[in-house]
Amino acid sequence: MSEKLIYLQQSDLTELETKIKKVEGNVVEFEKTIIYPGGGGQPMDIAHIIQNSKEFTVLDAQQKDDTIIYTLDDELNSKQPVRQLVNKTDREQKCQYHTLLHLIAAVAGSEYECRVSSSEIFDDHARIELLFPTNTKKSAFDQHTFWDAVLTTLSNNHSVTTKVINRKNIKDESSKVRTVVSLIPKEISKIRLVTIDNLDTEACAGTHVSNTNKISKNLIFTAKSKGSKKIRAKVEIIS
Ligand SMILES: [Zn+2]
Missing domain, CATH: 2.40.30.130 (Elongation Factor Tu (Ef-tu); domain 3)
Structure with a gap:
């Protein structure tokens, strides 16, 4: 890189x-x-x-x-x-959305063992699809408890840092990395890890805020079922 x-x-x-x-x-x-x-x-x-x-x-x-x-x-x-x-306003917003997606994935991963099946950032919102391991886990999902847990991470001032490592060293990191590294194309020899301190590490090449306290707390969260074992969550920053 x-x-x-x-x-x-x-x-x-x-x-x-x-x-x-x-x-x-x-x-x-x-x-x-x-x-x-x-x-x-x-x-x-x-x-x-x-x-x-x-x-x-x-x-x-x-x-x-x-x-x-x-x-x-x-x-x-x-x-x-x-x-x-x-465009500074646009970049700052995308950094906030991108970091929010990591936080949502991290909380969903630790609380419900979810995996992310897709995520995308738009001009006025971001969305993420969470795949639960079982329907029982999905039934246990409570939207308000979940969003409270995500909001708490914003107030806890977690720093966000990056480092680039050689793919062959990924074994040392793999227990901490959420993205399945085997899904990253083989020709990519260096992997950039984005770490939200004390919460999450993921392979990612996007842009992020430097601390979770830089994310707006004026947020609208919604979540709806997208069929078996899947939920689509949406987050919107209100300016
Ligand atoms: Zn990212």
């Missing part, structure tokens, strides 16, 4: 000066980037590029390993430096 993917280390950085590594028409690769390309249920950032006082909109991003290729609405000059601007 490359040091040029700055958003992996500094999720709160929304402005960066960098140079162009490669450009072909309106398709560009930067030497460094703070622009999250999308993936893992988290959409691409809303981002702009400034070069010589001219503003370009980032339309698309494609990631392959450590390389991200961005498509802009116009052609950049390959010789001149650029400034990347990520």
